[in-house]
């Protein structure tokens with residue numbers, strides 16, 4: 379599908395809101411329902427949105443605020459990102475934005491109490507309901523959140539606090555909690571296929587040409603396996619791939635490995651020679667399987683996986699060339715060893731698709747070196 383309005387904004391703007399928020403229907407319905415009730419019955423309601431960092435909290439709250447609320451309700455909306463801001467900055471941003479929303483002239487002030495009074499007066503005076511979103515609540519700004527949330531109750535507005543799981547536990551589980559909220563909306567991590575949909579849609583929105591299915595799967599596989607399926611990590615990878623793709627470069631498996639280096643770097647410290655030597659002690663077959671697999675991945679750089687059938691055939695050919703006899707189970711047994719040792723991985727989509735984490739050249743060199751040595755010794 380070609381979209382005329384492709385723009386890298388969807389990768390580089392941290393506040394970007396996509397056309398559709400995928401796989402969050404249930405949570406959106408919940409927050410929407412709560413808000414609708416609060417309007418119909420005329421009371422203020424506060425909720426907390428939380429999840430692991432990078433799961434999509436900001437986009438969830440912004441999607442509700444900038445898409446769903448304006449579509450259905452005649453409300454004012456105010457979004458403030460509290461990250462790295464002190465109390466004065468947060469209150470003055472709230473104050474600016476509510477004045478802007480309600481079209482009221484603002485009197486310049488630099489004193490916290492004065493700013494708060496101005497904010498309170500303007501927020502209370504409006505004839506419409508207001509939804510506030512305060513993103514990135516933590517220990518340093520929880521008091522501002524509580525204050526806004528309490529004010530919301532007084533003036534029949536609503537405040538949505540957004541915070542990551544760590545701060546959520548820290549702030550809501552303390553006995554003396556001041557966190558004022560009525561509901562919470564936990565955001566779960568995505569399944570493999572859901573994350574794939576998100577990556578695919580973002581590629582369609584932002585890349586000059588579509589990436590291959592294999593590349594999108596490979597990114598998703600790596601992030602599900604090594605980074606708790608956080609959409610944010612997939613977007614970070616796409617950010618690194620975008621300049622290459624837009625300069626006309628073909629995105630192959632090397633490029634994906636480079637772009638996901640930050641989550642797989644632990645594996646690159648592996649001494650593959652050592653690792654492979656240990657598992658393949660006298661195990662000629664396992665070395666052959668690894669060699670055949672890497673040869674294929676080195677030859678076809680845009681193929682990020684090899685399927686079991688192809689691998690079987692390649693190993694068969696190798697065995698015939700070398701005059702090696704083997705049983706029908708041997709290849710699978712070798713693969714199990716390699717998978718168990720985290721040298722080879724099965725795709726989350728299909729057990730049939732296999733991939734490596736290290737550049738195949740490195741694994742190949744280790745495997746072929748050891749196999750030759752083994753052959754010499756025999």
Ligand SMILES: Nc1ncnc2c1ncn2[C@@H]1O[C@H](COP(=O)(O)OP(=O)(O)OP(=O)(O)O)[C@@H](O)[C@H]1O
Pocket residue numbers: 388392394395396398399400401402430431432433434435436437438542576609610613
């Ligand atoms: N359901 C979804 N549909 C489409 N895009 C999504 C979805 N969930 C997350 N994303 C995208 O994933 C990226 C990360 O999301 P977001 O910035 O909201 O994460 P976060 O949980 O707020 O992270 P942080 O811990 O950095 O605050 C964004 O580009 C966002 O648009």
Ligand SMILES: [Mg+2]
Pocket residue numbers: 435436437513
């Ligand atoms: Mg965020």
